[in-house]
Amino acid sequence: xxxxxxxxxxxxxxxxxxxxxxxxxxxxxxxxxxxxxxxxxxxxxxxxxxxxxxxxxxxxxxxxxxxxxxxxx
Amino acid sequence: xxxxxxxxxxxxxxxxxxxxxxxxxxxxxxxxxxxxxxxxxxxxxxxxxxxxxxxxxxxxxxxxxxxxxxxxxxxxxxxxxxxxxxxxxxxxxxxxxxxxxxxxxxxxxxxxxxxxxxxxxxxxxxxxxxxxxxxxxxxxxxxxxxxxxxxxxxxxxxxxxxxxxxxxxxxxxxxxxxxxxxxxxxxxxxxxxxxxxxxxxxxxxxxxxxxxxxxxxxxxxxxxxxxxxxxxxxxxxxxxxxxxxxxxxxxxxxxxxxxxxxxxxxxxxxxxxxxxxxxxxxxxxxxxxxxxxxxxxxxxxxxxxxxxxxxxxxxxxxxxxxxxxxxxxxxxxxxxxxxxxxxxxxxxxxxxxxxxxxxxxxxxxxxxxxxxxxxxxxxxxxxxxxxxxxxxxxxxxxxxxxxxxxxxxxxxxxxxxxxxxxxxxxxxxxxxxxxxxxxxxxxxxxxxxxxxxxxxxxxxxxxxxxxxxxxxxxxxxxx
Numbered sequence: 106x107x108x109x110x111x112x113x114x115x116x117x118x119x120x121x122x123x124x125x126x127x128x129x130x131x132x133x134x135x136x137x138x139x140x141x142x143x144x145x146x147x148x149x150x151x152x153x154x155x156x157x158x159x160x161x162x163x164x165x166x167x168x169x170x171x172x173x174x175x176x177x178x
Numbered sequence: 179x180x181x182x183x184x185x186x187x188x189x190x191x192x193x194x195x196x197x198x199x200x201x202x203x204x205x206x207x208x209x210x211x212x213x214x215x216x217x218x219x220x221x222x223x224x225x226x227x228x229x230x231x232x233x234x235x236x237x238x239x240x241x242x243x244x245x246x247x248x249x250x251x252x253x254x255x256x257x258x259x260x261x262x263x264x265x266x267x268x269x270x271x272x273x274x275x276x277x278x279x280x281x282x283x284x285x286x287x288x289x290x291x292x293x294x295x296x297x298x299x300x301x302x303x304x305x306x307x308x309x310x311x312x313x314x315x316x317x318x319x320x321x322x323x324x325x326x327x328x329x330x331x332x333x334x335x336x337x338x339x340x341x342x343x344x345x346x347x348x349x350x351x352x353x354x355x356x357x358x359x360x361x362x363x364x365x366x367x368x369x370x371x372x373x374x375x376x377x378x379x380x381x382x383x384x385x386x387x388x389x390x391x392x393x394x395x396x397x398x399x400x401x402x403x404x405x406x407x408x409x410x411x412x413x414x415x416x417x418x419x420x421x422x423x424x425x426x427x428x429x430x431x432x433x434x435x436x437x438x439x440x441x442x443x444x445x446x447x448x449x450x451x452x453x454x455x456x457x458x459x460x461x462x463x464x465x466x467x468x469x470x471x472x473x474x475x476x477x478x479x480x481x482x483x484x485x486x487x488x489x490x491x492x493x494x495x496x497x498x499x500x501x502x503x504x505x506x507x508x509x510x511x512x513x514x515x516x517x518x519x520x521x522x523x524x525x526x527x528x529x530x531x532x533x534x535x536x537x538x539x540x541x542x543x544x545x546x547x548x549x550x551x552x553x554x555x556x557x558x559x560x561x562x563x564x565x566x567x568x569x570x571x572x573x574x575x576x577x578x579x580x581x582x583x584x585x586x587x588x589x590x591x592x593x594x595x596x597x598x599x600x601x602x603x604x605x606x607x608x609x610x611x612x613x614x615x616x617x618x619x620x621x622x623x624x625x626x627x628x629x630x631x632x633x634x635x636x637x638x639x640x641x642x643x644x645x646x647x648x649x650x651x652x653x654x655x656x657x
Contacts, residue, residue, distance in 0.1 A: 117246025
C-alpha cells in the first residue's frame with residue numbers, strides 16, 4: 106500500500122495531468138477552462154484527504170530524516 | 179548522486195525533433211499540430227512523473243517531497259502561455275514561423291542574370307497542350323491570336339563564384355519541344371551545379387485555345403486570355419488568372435494569393451495558403467483546402483462547396499459576395515440552400531438571401547437577415563454565442579427559439595409565448611400567418627434576439643476593400 110509520502114509526491118503529477126485534461130477540454134470542446142477550473146480545487150482537496158487518511162492509518166507522524174552532512178555515523 | 183528525471187532530456191529531444199521536422203518537411207504542419215495539441219504535453223509530463231514515482235517506490239528509492247518541483251511548475255506556466263499563444267497565432271497564420279536556413283547561397287551567394295534567347299514553335303493545332311515542367315521562378319502566360327508558342331525571359335543564377343554561374347548557365351538551357359499536340363517548356367534548372375541556384379522569369383505567349391499544365395516549385399503564375407483548361411501544381415506559388423475559358427484546377431502546397439477573375443469553367447482549389455479571391459466564375463467552385471487569410475467570392479453563377487480544416491460551407495449561387503476568414507463568415511445577396519458548419523469559433527452574418535439556411539457553429543455570434551420574401555426553412559444553432567434573427571415585414575413563419583442558458587428578446591411582444599426552460603433558460607414560440615416555414619433558433623450559452631421591421635438595419639459586416647489592381651508583370655522572386 107502506498108503511504109502518505111507517495112501521495113504527497115504524486116500530488117504534483119496528478120495536478121499536472123488534471124490541468125492538461127482541462128486545457129485539452131477547453132481547446133477541443135465547448136467547455137472553457139474558466140468553467141472547469143474548480144475541478145483542480147476538487148482534485149487537490151481529494152488528494153489532501155487521501156494523504157490525511159494515509160497518515161492516520163500509518164500511525165503518528167515520524168520526524169523527517171535528514172542525511173548526515175558529515176558522512177559520519 | 180542527485181536523482182535525475184528523464185523529463186528534461188525528453189523535452190529537449192521533442193523540441194529538437196519539432197524544429198527538424200519543420201525545416202526538413204515544411205509541408206508537415208508541425209507547429210499547427212503543436213498549437214492544437216499542446217495540452218497533451220502536460221498530461222504526458224504528469225503521467226511520466228507518476229511512472230517514475232511508481233518505479234522509485236517499487237525499487238525502494240526514497241521519494242521526493244514534491245513530485246513536481248517549483249522550477250517545473252514555472253516551466254508549466256511558460257508552456258501554457260506559449261501553447262495558448264501558438265494556438266491563437268497558428269489559427270490566424272499557419273505558416274508564421276520561417277524556415278531557418280543557415281549559411282549557404284541565401285546568405286553568401288552572388289546573383290548573375292542571363293537573358294534567355296527567345297524561342298518560338300508553331301503549334302500543331304489551335305488547341306495545343308502546353309506543359310511547363312517543374313521550375314523555380316515566375317511565369318507570365320498570355321493567350322494570343324497567333325498559332326505560335328513564344329518563350330522569352332531571363333534567368334537569375336545565385337552562385338558563390340562567377341565560374342560556377344557560367345557553367346550552370348550553359349547546362350541549364352531553355353528547351354521548347356513539340357510532341358504531337360503537346361508543347362513542353364523545360365528550363366533544365368536541375369542540371370545546374372549543386373552550388374548554384376537558378377530562378378527563371380518566363381514570358382510565354384501561346385495560342386488562345388491552348389490548355390496549360392504547369393508544375394512549379396517556387397514562384398508565381400500569371401495567366402490570362404486562355405480558352406483551354408488550366409492545371410497548376412506547385413509547392414509554393416501565387417496564382418493570378420484572368421479571363422480563362424476552361425476549367426481551372428490548382429493544387430498548391432502553399433500560396434500567398436490565389437486570384438481568379440472571369441473563369442467560364444469549373445474551379446477546383448486544393449492545398450494550403452493565405453488569401454483567395456474568386457470573381458465572375460461561371461462554373462462550379464470546389465474548395466478543399468486550408469486558407470489562413472481572407473477568402474472572398476463574388477458573383478459565382480453555380481455557387482461554392484468549401485471544405486476547410488474546421489469549417490465548411492455551401493452556397494447554391496452567389497450573385498453578391500461571401501467573405502470568410504478563420505473567425506468570421508459574412509455573406510450578402512446569396513441564394514440557398516445555404517449550409518454553414520464550424521467546429522471552431524466563427525461569427526456568421528448572412529443577409530439578403532433566398533431559400534433555406536442551416537447554420538451550426540461551436541462558438542460565435544450568428545446574424546441572419548433574410549431581407550426577401552417568402553421565407554424558407556431556417557435552422558440556426560450555436561453553442562456559445564448570440565443569435566440575432568431579423569424578420570422582414572409581412573413574413574409568414576413558425577418560430578421556435580431556445581436559449582438554454584440565456585435570455586430571449588422579442589419584437590413581437592405578447593403575440594409570441596415565452597416560457598422558462600430549466601433554471602436559466604427561455605423558450606420563445608410563435609406563429610405569424612399560416613403555412614409559413616419553420617424557423618428554429620438555438621443558443622446553448624447565449625441570448626437570442628428576434629427583430630421585425632419593414633426596413634432592415636444595415637448589417638454589421640465589415641466593409642470589403644476593393645481588390646488591388648494586379649501588377650502588369652509578375653514580380654521577380656530571387657532566392
